[in-house]
Amino acid sequence: MQGGGQSGPQLGCIADDFTGATDLASTLVAQGMRTVVLPGEPMPGQAVPQADALVVALKSRSIPAREAVAMSLASLRWLQSAGCRQFYFKYCSTFDSTDAGNIGPVAEALLDALDAPFTLACPAFPANARSVYRGYLFVGDRLLSESGMRDHPLTPMTDPSLVRVLSRQLRGEAGLVGFETVEQGALAVVDAMRALQARGVRVAIADALSERHLMALGEACAGLRLVTGGSGMAMGLPANFRAAGWVPVEDSAALPAVAGHAAVVAGSCSTMTREQVAAMSSWAPSWFVDPAMLENPVPAIARALEWALPRLAAGPVLLYSTAAPERVAEAQRRLGDDAGARVERMLAGIARGLVDAGVRRLVVAGGETSGAVVGALGITALRIGPVIAPGVPWTASEGASPMWLALKSGNFGGPDFFRTALDRAG
Numbered sequence: 018m019q020g021g022g023q024s025g026p027q028l029g030c031i032a033d034d035f036t037g038a039t040d041l042a043s044t045l046v047a048q049g050m051r052t053v054v055l056p057g058e059p060m061p062g063q064a065v066p067q068a069d070a071l072v073v074a075l076k077s078r079s080i081p082a083r084e085a086v087a088m089s090l091a092s093l094r095w096l097q098s099a100g101c102r103q104f105y106f107k108y109c110s111t112f113d114s115t116d117a118g119n120i121g122p123v124a125e126a127l128l129d130a131l132d133a134p135f136t137l138a139c140p141a142f143p144a145n146a147r148s149v150y151r152g153y154l155f156v157g158d159r160l161l162s163e164s165g166m167r168d169h170p171l172t173p174m175t176d177p178s179l180v181r182v183l184s185r186q187l188r189g190e191a192g193l194v195g196f197e198t199v200e201q202g203a204l205a206v207v208d209a210m211r212a213l214q215a216r217g218v219r220v221a222i223a224d225a226l227s228e229r230h231l232m233a234l235g236e237a238c239a240g241l242r243l244v245t246g247g248s249g250m251a252m253g254l255p256a257n258f259r260a261a262g263w264v265p266v267e268d269s270a271a272l273p274a275v276a277g278h279a280a281v282v283a284g285s286c287s288t289m290t291r292e293q294v295a296a297m298s299s300w301a302p303s304w305f306v307d308p309a310m311l312e313n314p315v316p317a318i319a320r321a322l323e324w325a326l327p328r329l330a331a332g333p334v335l336l337y338s339t340a341a342p343e344r345v346a347e348a349q350r351r352l353g354d355d356a357g358a359r360v361e362r363m364l365a366g367i368a369r370g371l372v373d374a375g376v377r378r379l380v381v382a383g384g385e386t387s388g389a390v391v392g393a394l395g396i397t398a399l400r401i402g403p404v405i406a407p408g409v410p411w412t413a414s415e416g417a418s419p420m421w422l423a424l425k426s427g428n429f430g431g432p433d434f435f436r437t438a439l440d441r442a443g
């Protein structure tokens with residue numbers, strides 16, 4: 018690692034989807050770096066949050082490679098101007114991509130832009146049973162190509178060899194830093210990376226079966242300008258910044274205190290969210306936001322708010338469109354292909370109304386729903402706080418009047434997640 022002052026952001030990350038960005042950010046916070054997520058490509062001139070790591074959350078996993086490269090490069094330029102000294106490209110722990118990209122092309126473009134000769138690629142995430150051995154990715158006991166990822170609608174993964182997958186995406190051949198090297202520790206990895214670089218390799222897959230391996234890889238990456246991987250690969254990086262004295266020792270998960278009402282907005286129809294909605298309905302006032310009312314969305318938002326606002330002073334309220342599969346299918350038949358997007362906009366309008374009425378602690382269930390809510394609230398930066406359940410932290414919006422948000426992917430959390438989250442909020 019070279020250059021730079023002592024304060025300000027050190028690590029600049031680019032994630033190819035939103036929940037991946039918060040997952041990575043939580044990993045960094047757990048390892049002692051204050052971290053802020055920026056939803057979407059940052060604007061030139063956008064204020065740089067006070068943090069040790071910044072994570073730009075793109076939606077670039079399944080778009081054409083040229084567009085993913087352009088977005089990633091624009092984000093890199095912003096992170097460079099924010100003063101970051103090392104950069105991280107985050108993708109999914111199942112290496113979701115096709116032969117056309119986007120992992121290889123984005124990694125190569127970032128290397129070119131940074132004038133960097135070499136980087137590692139490792140999606141391993143042992144806590145979630147994703148491991149890489151001899152370049153082959155395992156999901157639990159199965160090869161990637163025998164897991165559910167084989168039938169993914171956008172990025173079916175039918176080849177378990179990441180060296181082959183990545184080689185098809187790169188201009189040159191991908192290399193491998195094998196298990197026996199990683200097992201020997203960081204110095205052996207550094208030697209292996211030098212040897213690969215001397216052979217003209219620019220990107221190499223790294224084996225990792227355990228968090229110990231990820232920590233060794235992280236240590237070995239101290240001198241790289243660019244590191245790429247899942248959220249696990251980032252685990253070992255904060256120690257490098259701490260060792261260099263570039264990260265102040267303080268509570269990295271601290272969020273500003275907030276005072277205000279609490280609410281839950283649920284747009285996920287996943288099995289777990291359905292359980293969570295049923296559980297909260299038994300102890301809090303709840304309102305079903307019926308997609309049938311979408312024919313007339315403004316009155317639908319107004320009616321939901323008319324119901325919710327007088328109840329806020331008494332405690333948390335729940336508004337949900339969450340429904341069983343038959344009911345979702347019926348709404349899709351009635352409303353057409355963009356039913357989901359329209360329901361998202363309706364829930365986002367409701368969230369906006371709740372915040373205008375003084376809600377400052379908001380839980381949102383559903384990945385796409387969360388994206389719509391963050392957009393409707395005009396939030397451009399989220400500070401990552403304490404973890405509520407694996408993969409779901411409390412976050413606080415940056416700015417003059419902060420609010421707390423918990424943004425949950427559909428299937429995350431246990432049945433009582435909403436109560437647990439609200440009990441732990443401010």
Ligand code: ADP
Nearest residue numbers: 285338340345348357360361383384385386427
């Ligand atoms: P998850 O994280 O579970 O995938 P998302 O919010 O990403 O949740 O996706 C759920 C999708 O279903 C959203 O587009 C949402 O608007 C849509 N949706 C929610 N409720 C209904 C409903 N009752 N009928 C039809 N679509 C719905």
